[in-house]
Amino acid sequence: MLWAMLxxxxxxxxxxxxxxxxPESQARLRKLDGKRLRLTxxxxxxxxxxxxxxxxxxLSWFDQEPVDCAIRSRLAVLPELREAANITRLIKADMLxxxxxxxxxxxxxxxxxxxxxDWPEQLAMRLGDVPAQLLVQTWQRSRQWLQQQxxxxxxxxxxxxxxxxxxxxxxxxxSLFRSDVQxxxxxxxRLERQLSGWKG
Amino acid sequence: MKSATRTPIGNSMTDKQQxxxxxxxxxxxKADKQKLVANVFQSVAQKYDLxxxxxxxxxxxxxxxxxxxxxxxxxxxxxxxxxGGTGDLTEQFARRVGASGEVVLAxxxxxxxxxxxxxxxxxxxxxxxxxxxxxxxxxxxADDSFDIITIAFGLRNVTDKQKALxxxxxxxxxxGRLLVLEFSKPQxxxxxxxxxxxxxxxxxxxxxxxxxxxxxxxxxAESIRMHPDQETLKSMMEQAGxxxxxxxxxxxxxxxMHRGYKF
Ligand SMILES: C[S@@+](CC[C@H](N)C(=O)[O-])C[C@H]1O[C@@H](n2cnc3c(N)ncnc32)[C@H](O)[C@@H]1O
Numbered sequence: 001m002l003w004a005m006l007x008x009x010x011x012x013x014x015x016x017x018x019x020x021x022x023p024e025s026q027a028r029l030r031k032l033d034g035k036r037l038r039l040t041x042x043x044x045x046x047x048x049x050x051x052x053x054x055x056x057x058x059l060s061w062f063d064q065e066p067v068d069c070a071i072r073s074r075l076a077v078l079p080e081l082r083e084a085a086n087i088t089r090l091i092k093a094d095m096l097x098x099x100x101x102x103x104x105x106x107x108x109x110x111x112x113x114x115x116x117x118d119w120p121e122q123l124a125m126r127l128g129d130v131p132a133q134l135l136v137q138t139w140q141r142s143r144q145w146l147q148q149q150x151x152x153x154x155x156x157x158x159x160x161x162x163x164x165x166x167x168x169x170x171x172x173x174x175s176l177f178r179s180d181v182q183x184x185x186x187x188x189x190r191l192e193r194q195l196s197g198w199k200g
Numbered sequence: 201m202k203s204a205t206r207t208p209i210g211n212s213m214t215d216k217q218q219x220x221x222x223x224x225x226x227x228x229x230k231a232d233k234q235k236l237v238a239n240v241f242q243s244v245a246q247k248y249d250l251x252x253x254x255x256x257x258x259x260x261x262x263x264x265x266x267x268x269x270x271x272x273x274x275x276x277x278x279x280x281x282x283x284g285g286t287g288d289l290t291e292q293f294a295r296r297v298g299a300s301g302e303v304v305l306a307x308x309x310x311x312x313x314x315x316x317x318x319x320x321x322x323x324x325x326x327x328x329x330x331x332x333x334x335x336x337x338x339x340x341x342a343d344d345s346f347d348i349i350t351i352a353f354g355l356r357n358v359t360d361k362q363k364a365l366x367x368x369x370x371x372x373x374x375x376g377r378l379l380v381l382e383f384s385k386p387q388x389x390x391x392x393x394x395x396x397x398x399x400x401x402x403x404x405x406x407x408x409x410x411x412x413x414x415x416x417x418x419x420x421a422e423s424i425r426m427h428p429d430q431e432t433l434k435s436m437m438e439q440a441g442x443x444x445x446x447x448x449x450x451x452x453x454x455x456x457m458h459r460g461y462k463f
Contacts, residue, residue: 002266002450002451003262009265033275033298034274036274054299055295055298058295061269062270
C-alpha cells in the first residue's frame with residue numbers, strides 16, 4: 001500500500017511539471033481553484049481524489065473528504081469517457097455513475113488537452129541552444145523519415161493493388177470462363193455415362 | 201552531543217515521584233530532558249535531512265506522504281506542523297493550502313527551524329508559511345486556531361507527552377484533526393529482531409560516519425523503544441479529548457500514524 005504511493009507521487013510531479021511548462025496553465029488553474037474530483041474504479045477497488053489549487057493538482061488514494069464531483073466507473077471504461085457522446089449510454093448501461101458537477105471532469109481533462117508547450121524553447125533553457133537545436137532537428141528529421149516511410153509503404157500497397165487489378169480477369173471474362181467450365185463438366189458427365197454403358 | 205547529568209534507568213526508579221523522565225534508556229531530571237533533546241537536534245540539524253534518507257532508505261518520504269494524504273488538507277486551511285524541524289510536511293502542506301491558507305512551522309529548536317526556513321525558501325515556498333519557535337507542551341496560539349495539526353517524529357522527544365497532546369487539542373478548531381506520525385512497535389517478531397539489530401548496531405555507526413555523532417543516533421534508537429506503543433498512544437489521545445482515534449501501522453508497525461478529531 002505504501003509503495004503504491006510512489007508511482008502516484010511521481011505522476012503528480014510529472015503533471016505539475018507539465019503544467020508549469022505552459023504559462024497559460026496558471027489562468028486555467030485559477031478557474032478550478034479549490035475544486036475536487038474523486039474517481040472510484042470498481043475493478044481496482046480504490047478511489048483517487050484529485051484536488052486543484054493555483055499551484056497545481058494533487059493526487060491522493062486516502063482522501064475521504066467531500067468532493068465537487070464523484071465518478072464511479074471501471075478502468076477499462078475510462079478511454080470511452082473522452083467522447084461526451086458515450087456518457088449517457090454508459091450511465092444507462094450501469095458502467096458509469098456521476099454525482100455532482102459533471103463539467104469538472106471535462107474541465108480537468110481540458111487542462112492537459114489544451115497544454116501548449118514550446119518544446120524547443122524548454123529544451124534550449126535546459127540543455128543550452130546548440131544541443132537543443134540538434135535534438136529538435138534530429139527529432140524533426142526522424143519524424144519526417146517516419147512519415148516518409150509510412151507514406152512510401154502506403155503508396156507501395158496502393159501500387160501493388162492497382163497492378164494486381166490489371167492482371168485480374170474482368171467480370172465478363174470470368175463469367176465466360178465459368179460457362180466454359182460448366183460446358184466442360186456437362187461433356188465429362190456425358191462421357192462418363194457413355195463409358196459406363198459400354199462396360200455394362 | 202554534549203551530555204548532562206544522566207543516570208542509568210536501572211539505578212533510578214524515582215520516576216514514580218515524577219522527578220525524572222526517560223531520555224533514551226537513561227533517566228534524567230525532568231527539567232533536563234528539554235535541554236538534552238535540544239542538544240541532540242542542535243547537533244544533527246545540518247545533516248538531518250541526509251541522515252533521514254540514509255537511515256530509512258528514503259521510506260520516511262512515503263510515511264510523510266501518507267500523513268499528508270490522510271490529513272484532508274484543502275486550499276485555504278490553517279495547518280500547524282509542530283516539531284516540524286526541517287519542514288518536510290510544511291512544504292507539502294504549503295503547496296496544498298495555497299495562498300489563501302497558512303502553515304505554521306513550529307519547533308522548539310532554532311537550529312532546526314533555520315535549516316527548515318532556508319530549505320523552504322530555496323524551494324520557492326514563501327508567503328503562506330510562518331516560522332515559530334515553540335514548545336509543543338505550551339503552544340503560543342489562540343484556542344481553536346488550526347484545521348489540522350501534525351507532529352511527525354516529534355512526540356517521543358517531548359518531555360510531557362500528555363500535556364503536549366492537550367495543548368494541541370486546545371489550539372485545534374472543532375472539527376479539526378491531529379495526526380501523529382511516530383516510530384512505534386513493529387508487529388512481526390522477525391521484523392522486530394532485524395529492526396533492533398539495525399537500530400543498535402548499524403544506526404549509531406552510520407550517525408558517526410555521516411554526522412560525526414554516534415550518541416545522537418544511539419538516543420534516537422533508545423527513544424523509539426521508550427515511546428508508547430500503538431494502543432497506549434491511542435488511549436493517551438483519547439484521554440486528551442480526541443474523538444474517533446484510530447491508528448494505521450506503516451512498514452509493519454515500525455511507524456504508526458495516529459489520527460484523532462476534536463468535536
Ligand atoms: C526527529 S525531528 C522531526 C522533524 C520533522 N517533523 C520531520 O519529520 O522530519 C524532531 C523535532 O522535534 C523537535 N522537538 C523536540 N521537542 C520538542 C518540543 N517540546 N516542542 C516542539 N518541538 C520539539 C526537535 O527540535 C526536532 O526538530
